[in-house]
Amino acid sequence: MAWRAGAVWAVSIAAVTAVSSGVPVAVAWLTKLVLDRLAGGPGALPDVLGPALALMALGLVAGVQPSVRRFAGNELDRRISLLAQDRLYTAVSRLSGLARFEDPAFIDRLRLATQAGGSTPGQVLNAVFAVAGGLITLAGFLVSLLTISPPMAVVLLLGAVPVLGAELVLARRRAASDWRLGPVERREFLYATLLSSANAAKEIRLFGLAAFLHDRMLRERSVAERERRGLDRSELRIQLALGLTAALVAGGGLVWAITQAGRGALSVGDVSMFVASVAGVQAGLSGIITEIAVAARRLLLFQHYLAVVGTEPDLRGTRRELPPLTGGIEFRDVWFRYGPEHPWVLRGVSLVVPYGRGVGLVGGNGSGKSTLVKLLCRFYDPEKGAVLWDGVDLREIDPAVLRARISGVFQDYMQYDMTAGENIGLGDLDRFTDRAAVREAARRAGAEEFVAALPRGYDTLITRVFFDSSDDEEGVFLSGGQGQRVAVARAMLRGDRDVLILDEPSSGLDAEAEHELHTRLKEHRRGRTSLLISHRLGAVRDADVLVVLENGVVAEQGTHDELMAAGGVYARMFTIQASGYREPDRPAMTEPGPPG
Numbered sequence: 001m002a003w004r005a006g007a008v009w010a011v012s013i014a015a016v017t018a019v020s021s022g023v024p025v026a027v028a029w030l031t032k033l034v035l036d037r038l039a040g041g042p043g044a045l046p047d048v049l050g051p052a053l054a055l056m057a058l059g060l061v062a063g064v065q066p067s068v069r070r071f072a073g074n075e076l077d078r079r080i081s082l083l084a085q086d087r088l089y090t091a092v093s094r095l096s097g098l099a100r101f102e103d104p105a106f107i108d109r110l111r112l113a114t115q116a117g118g119s120t121p122g123q124v125l126n127a128v129f130a131v132a133g134g135l136i137t138l139a140g141f142l143v144s145l146l147t148i149s150p151p152m153a154v155v156l157l158l159g160a161v162p163v164l165g166a167e168l169v170l171a172r173r174r175a176a177s178d179w180r181l182g183p184v185e186r187r188e189f190l191y192a193t194l195l196s197s198a199n200a201a202k203e204i205r206l207f208g209l210a211a212f213l214h215d216r217m218l219r220e221r222s223v224a225e226r227e228r229r230g231l232d233r234s235e236l237r238i239q240l241a242l243g244l245t246a247a248l249v250a251g252g253g254l255v256w257a258i259t260q261a262g263r264g265a266l267s268v269g270d271v272s273m274f275v276a277s278v279a280g281v282q283a284g285l286s287g288i289i290t291e292i293a294v295a296a297r298r299l300l301l302f303q304h305y306l307a308v309v310g311t312e313p314d315l316r317g318t319r320r321e322l323p324p325l326t327g328g329i330e331f332r333d334v335w336f337r338y339g340p341e342h343p344w345v346l347r348g349v350s351l352v353v354p355y356g357r358g359v360g361l362v363g364g365n366g367s368g369k370s371t372l373v374k375l376l377c378r379f380y381d382p383e384k385g386a387v388l389w390d391g392v393d394l395r396e397i398d399p400a401v402l403r404a405r406i407s408g409v410f411q412d413y414m415q416y417d418m419t420a421g422e423n424i425g426l427g428d429l430d431r432f433t434d435r436a437a438v439r440e441a442a443r444r445a446g447a448e449e450f451v452a453a454l455p456r457g458y459d460t461l462i463t464r465v466f467f468d469s470s471d472d473e474e475g476v477f478l479s480g481g482q483g484q485r486v487a488v489a490r491a492m493l494r495g496d497r498d499v500l501i502l503d504e505p506s507s508g509l510d511a512e513a514e515h516e517l518h519t520r521l522k523e524h525r526r527g528r529t530s531l532l533i534s535h536r537l538g539a540v541r542d543a544d545v546l547v548v549l550e551n552g553v554v555a556e557q558g559t560h561d562e563l564m565a566a567g568g569v570y571a572r573m574f575t576i577q578a579s580g581y582r583e584p585d586r587p588a589m590t591e592p593g594p595p596g
């Protein structure tokens with residue numbers, strides 16, 4: 001990955017590391033040389049000049065090296081991070097179903113992958129360079145030390161083995177804890193987001209929830225902190241033991257070297273060399289161990305990145321060609337649940353959405369209407385039975401090819417923090433900048449008037465979250481109904497698709513706007529294959545077929561008149577709604593809600 005991201009930078013760092021790793025050893029030898037020659041008396045001064053100048057040159061290298069290294073490292077990090085993010089989100093976009101995004105374990109893994117993916121390759125590469133450089137320095141000091149005191153070299157090396165082992169165990173524990181704390185951090189993030197969310201602010205204040213949520217947030221945080229504190233304590237114990245042992249060994253060594261010098265067995269330069277070598281070996285070993293431990297932890301976390309990047313597409317489909325719909329869509333004995341641990345949501349649903357006809361889907365909350373729509377878009381596959389497009393099982397069709405044939409508004413429609421024009425243009429990227437088409441879509445959705453009246457018309461930034469008043473781009477908040485009309489306009493822009501899905505498209509509109517929208521939609525749906533879900537039965541009553549879902553089964557289907565005559569679930573629901581519009585002292589209205 002580092003090679004693909006920036007081979008030149010990687011090679012530059014390797015070169016700088018190799019050169020700079022030799023500097024400390026060379027400095028120690030040159031210092032010894034200078035000291036030994038100085039000890040020879042004033043006549044030796046000319047001989048000192050050469051090594052002294054070399055020391056100066058090495059000082060220059062040592063001074064410049066960190067900046068060059070940092071610059072090259074940052075550049076490589078940026079490039080790797082870009083490549084890693086590109087790969088990660090390419091893999092995420094390959095997931096065409098929704099199930100993974102509703103799986104908490106996958107969401108935790110994705111969070112860790114996002115954290116680790118961008119920085120790990122660069123950090124591990126840095127660690128590799130640092131370890132390689134450290135080994136060069138270490139080897140130089142070890143050889144130097146071996147010439148003076150082989151037992152000391154062996155003691156230092158053996159002492160490093162248990163420390164490395166302990167650090168690796170700790171790295172593994174830290175990586176495991178990062179994974180374990182995923183749900184805890186997700187909850188903490190959730191509470192923190194709620195506390196700062198504009199959407200949640202009203203309820204939180206009205207119900208006085210701030211302290212309650214704040215408390216929960218801190219509780220989650222303290223769970224995570226407790227675990228991390230434990231690991232930090234273990235780390236501290238290892239570091240203290242290491243520091244203490246290193247100081248004792250170095251101190252003992254120094255006493256031995258001075259005694260030897262007193263006896264004339266070592267020169268002054270030898271003592272300086274010994275001290276520098278012991279310090280160099282200790283610092284080198286400690287640096288290498290720390291780098292290995294950090295890299296090990298990062299690599300363990302990086303497995304989450306690799307797992308996400310290597311995720312296989314969840315929904316396959318070999319058919320890349322899909323002829324225009326001519327017959328219709330059929331749900332054939334469809335059984336579906338959101339997972340083996342969830343209850344059945346659809347239990348043997350069979351219904352047909354004939355080509356060119358409008359089907360109205362009605363039923364109580366949780367009866368499975370939106371789920372049916374999600375299966376039609378192939379966000380999930382049925383567990384049993386099939387959804388057929390002109391007789392072709394949707395499982396055979398590439399999800400992207402299928403979805404290119406569908407337009408729609410979902411019950412939980414999106415509002416993007418972009419301009420009004422862009423919010424509509426997203427419905428059909430081929431016409432994203434086609435202002436005439438965007439206007440026409442807005443007109444059909446009844447959004448044209450208020451969009452035109454926005455401070456910058458279609459170029460006004462619309463947002464539900466925040467806008468920066470210091471920014472040139474002034475944003476506006478839309479009302480719920482206005483936002484919904486923009487979402488309908490987005491669907492209208494791609495309204496020439498084979499199937500139009502409208503899941504509660506008018507729930508937030510005022511009575512007049514709803515009537516107006518449904519009149520327009522009726523016009524737009526004429527001759528098109530459409531599926532309209534609404535709790536307001538007046539809005540769906542003139543659908544070609546009405547399908548009533550109850551607890552995941554089709555309770556009845558037929559036209560409005562047929563269902564009213566049958567006196568079943570639909571007739572009951574319709575009558576209840578109609579009675580809500582009737583004034584007690586007036587005769588009953590014949591139809592509820594705005595006329596369809």
Ligand SMILES: Nc1ncnc2c1ncn2[C@@H]1O[C@H](COP(=O)(O)OP(=O)(O)OP(=O)(O)O)[C@@H](O)[C@H]1O
Binds near residue numbers: 366
């Ligand atoms: N992503 C999901 N994961 C698990 N269960 C889900 C999910 N989405 C919906 N459900 C469950 O499936 C059932 C049917 O939900 P669905 O949204 O299809 O109902 P609906 O008929 O559209 O309801 P409403 O009229 O309230 O919009 C409900 O019990 C709901 O809790």
